[in-house]
Amino acid sequence: MIDFELSEEQQMIRDSVGAFAREEIRPAARPADESGAIPGALVAKAWQFGFVSGAIPEKFGGGGDARSAVTGAIAAEELGFGDLSIAIHVLAPRLFAYPIAEMGTDDQRARYLKRFSGADFAAATAAVMEPRFDFDLSALQVSATRDGGGFVLNGAKCYVPLAAESDSMLVYGATDAGRGLAGVDGFIVARGAAGVTISEREKNMGLKALATYELTLKDCRVGADARVGGEKGIDFSRLMSQSRVALSAMGVGVMNAAFEYARDYAKERKAFGVPIATKQAIAFMLADMAIEIDAARLLVWEAAFRLDQGGDGLKESYLAKNYVAQSALKVTDNAVQVLGGHGYIREHPVEMWLRNARGFSAIDGIATV
């Protein structure tokens, strides 16, 4: 039955994460973008929300909350409203924990999930993307070849968040290159494993506060027990749909931040004696932004809903993410335009949001709900 009302719990999550984003993440965003470093205290505070441990089953030390993509999208949007780099950073351990929690063997869950129930941020991550222009989740070039009881990983990865500080990561590679998404497996790779080289930190147009790395895998050997889910493997398609929902939701948050800022500016800033917001040229841009934000959010919620219903949500999440990649760019660009010359100056945050928004066409698989 069609319903657009958040549950009380979701409302609460939106309010509390939203307040945290507004009051604590937002003021830290610009300094973090300039310095490339996110304050540890802020990450620690975010950790208290239980973004990672909440949905881990109780018997593995987590909060045992039911995991919901819709609820996850609501929280991710708020974090994205605060700052995209910080949002991806604080959620990064999920990239390792959630696939194991949902699809790992009992042994893997017992072994790897407890580390996320401690008081301190436990860095962990996943290596999904690959450094080529037509990088395609359904045609990964990192290969995982069976070798005796285990696997040998070869190839290159990029945009691996927090790779240098993570104890463990998941590396995705094709065990069966002909089978597209179904031929992909995830492997648990420990820090310092032989054959893994982590490059210098990447330098990107935006997401400057987020530490991401390239990774080279050269005959990296892992045991059979490193394969997530053991012989039955993983549902990579579902993992990527969950990721697209998370990133799209963050995109909606970025759009909303840019919209609010431009709206408030337009009501203050005067030209020819009146606030520029009273001019249709500006007012229509703002109206268009507001419509795009609501449309994008509904598309994201629908994709999340399909996942929560047990569907694969592939088409919905893919279309939602591509929609967000386009509309986030348009909305943040409009925000810069509304501020005119001031929008181009780094004193205002809109140029940062424009740089971050462009990232959605490049990134995939680096966050999850």
Next chain:
Amino acid sequence: MIDFELEPQILNRLKMYHAVSEHMMRPISRECDEHEHQKPTQFYESMWSASAAADVQVGDDRSKRTQASEASTPRRANLLTVLSTEELCWGDAGLYLSTPNAGLGGAAVMAAGTPEQKARFLKRFREGKPKWGAMAITEPGFGSDSSAVATTATRDGDHWVLNGTKIFCTAGEMAAEKSEGFVVVWATVDKSAGRAGIKPFVVEHNTPGMTVTRVENKLGIRASDTAAIVLDNCRIPLDHLLGSAEVRKEGGFKDVMATFDATRPIVAAMAIGVGRAALDFVRDFLKQQNVAVRYGISPRRLTALERDFMEMEVQLQAARLLTWRAAWMLDSGKRNSLEASMAKAKAGLAVTLITQKAVELLGPLGYSRKILLEKWMRDAKINDIFEGTQQINMIIVARRILNYSSKELN
């Protein structure tokens, strides 16, 4: 709790509407488009008796919807209306608009009439021969600015005397002259009072002094008549004024605006129905040609055609979700002026572009009148114009998000 699932009984009902679209509308779609002013009387009869039999108004269900949204009844009425509207406009938007029912005239009676007036004026739609209700607001001198009504209503003893010219009146010919219907005419009882003086009057079919002076030739929705109506000393009984004659600051004109909160999502749904028709056609066509649309692959590997198709698909879905939300809000008793305008602005533009793209994608075949794509492109455009142009709806959205009055942002 957020939910995007339609329950089985609604889906079943939509199947019924789909059958109407497929078997009663599509077969005569082209013919009605090519012969603009010819009336598909058999279609009218079938729709009239079908709606009587099913006790659901097939077609423009606005009067029923307004009735249902009055608290006591289930909270799904508006959502059901947008869903059924999409389904029927998938069939044919022009025929949908020409379906005999109380239409916008009925919506006005429901919004502004007394209980006695509702019973008296709407009874006819449940009995006898096919009838139409219509609403006349627009005049040659104004379109979007509904407050500029120049048609006058002057009291003369036991009658109101109406004088003025109305244009762009949907189903006006059917309501005024070709059935035992009525036209709700908006006229001012006191020009100096501005908006507050504008009142709705029910003018019965064939009332002396009311003449249909022309029926427009249009780009699309040709199965639906769009009439110009002249009121020349047209005398109607006093109790044909809907609601109160008293000129107050609030009221009167507010009713016109209130009906838009309900009708804009319906027009958005009309657009979506036409857009879906085009999208479904292109999807089937690509399938026949063995052209795959590959969801999930790198956007850099998509063909231009795949990209276009996906863009059409996601734009349509975005418009649909905005429309559902606007209708759901009305069902939930929430104020939805902002969301109704968002849905209307988005759907009107999105479907205009979707249908234009559909014609483009099929090249010489798409441009041909042998298939319906080009017709849908022409039909779609009206949804970007009537019930508030895209630009008027953008202004409404802008005012709401900026918290500006119409004086501050115009």
